Amino acid sequence: MSDTHTAAGAAGQPAAVTGAAGAGHAVVVGGGIAGLAAAWELVRGGARVTLLEASPRLGGKLHADEIAGVPVDLGAESMLARRPEAADLARETGLGDDLEPPAVLGAGLWTRGRLRPMPKGHVMGVPGDLGPLAASGVLSAAGLARLPLDHVLPRTDIGDDVAVGHYVAARLGHEVVDRLVEPLLGGVYAGNSYELSLRAAVPQLYAAARDGRSLIEAARDLQRKAPAGDRGGPVFHGIRGGVGRLPLAVAAACRAAGVTVETGVAVRELRRTGTRLWRLGLSDGRALTADAVVLATPAPATARLLSAESPAAAAELGAVEYASMALVTMAFRRSETLDLPQSSGFLVPPVDGHTIKASTFSSRKWGWLDRAGGDTLVLRTSVGRHGNEADLAWDDTDMVRISREDLREAVGLRAAPIAARVTRWEAGLPQYAVGHVDRVRRVREQVGKLPGLAVCGAVYDGVGIPACIGGARRAAAEVLPTLLPGARRGAGE
Incomplete structure (x- = not known):
């Protein structure tokens, strides 16, 4: 087969393409x-x-629009940088110069009554380093005391596949699942970790579980290998x-x-x-x-x-099966949001019983949005999990109200938004x-x-x-x- 496309020309321009004569x-x-x-x-x-x-x-599920005159994503807002396909496609189609990593890294967890730092040194919530986890206050004393059993328990047989939550709970206890694994997997799949496949959803942990005994040691090994593979680059990309x-x-x-x-x-x-x-x-x-x-x-x-x-x-x-969810995007006067934490947002474990499952401080997370917003700050919340989607029955006005109530309790945000949009993704995420x-x-x-x-x-x-x-x-x-x-x-x- 002859080459039917040329390399991209000038920076920011898509590649030229010519079709093959007589092609199907x-x-x-x-x-x-x-x-x-x-x-x-x-x-x-x-x-x-x-x-x-x-x-x-x-x-x-990718949808760029605007709120209060500010450009925003009303769907997915980031692309994993460890895989090259999305960045390559952006470059091929003229958006290479607009790729941008997050300006602010580090999300928190709203759990056990307050906003806590997301512990470092984990693989999809499975800790490889117990020090940051202990310091975060995410787990109770009993939950922390359960962790060392992972080193002495016999190997857990996972067969051809197993639910993420059941396997992690067998090794580390239910608190790790409920307060760390659940909110992280919920952010990706809007799913229940006690039903999601370890082999499909967290394949690197599945491979480690088949090869070794200790899950903590497996997570530690994966963490050690990750920086060399990432070569210090960003974990995510956005697009201006x-x-x-x-x-x-x-x-x-x-x-x-x-x-x-x-x-x-x-x-x-x-x-x-x-x-x-x-x-x-x-x-x-x-x-x-x-x-x-x-x-x-x-x-x-x-x-x-x-x-x-x-x-x-x-x-x-x-x-x-599929999960439905909704995104509530709100614009605020920046002067009324000065007390927001200096982070990209926070996740919410379902075990804590709140309505929102996450909030992203979008104007803090993305430099391009911060610059474009001027005096306006944009943040969003997400609502809805597989098997627990009753909150999606609320109309848009109530969805905004409930999100504001949770934000007030989580981070003390009392300001009224100058604009709000609710985007519903019915059957948006496969389980x-x-x-x-x-x-x-x-x-x-x-x-x-x-x-x-x-x-x-x-x-x-x-x-x-x-x-x-x-x-x-x-x-x-x-x-x-x-x-x-x-x-x-x-x-x-």
């Missing part, structure tokens, strides 16, 4: 970051591409103006490269025609024919589309139940039996932005051989 047609279903990244990879690989998004807006700018930049680059991008068009049916072609029935009555299809949709939508051609994969995906890795393997095995079909998105390899982009690249690579002229001739066409 690929349809990408879903206009979130995974679908957009898949379309970008396909067009760079030489395919003709159409992207279809059912909603009126591209970007999925909001991470929600990334899907818009990718969409613009796709359009410039010749991708047809349509919003407000849902795919109602997906069927094979003959031995290789696919037919997609659309909500507006049209039908498209494609040589390859990438489904970058949430599990329920993907299950519906696969029900005719791959009922086994559809059944697997239909069993995946990685025990056995999830094997479920994904089975789905891909079934999908792999259908030439020219691939899947990607948050349900498969991780809910973070880089993981979704990585999965999209994998999906594009799987179907490209069916799209290029030489590959089709080699298949006997």
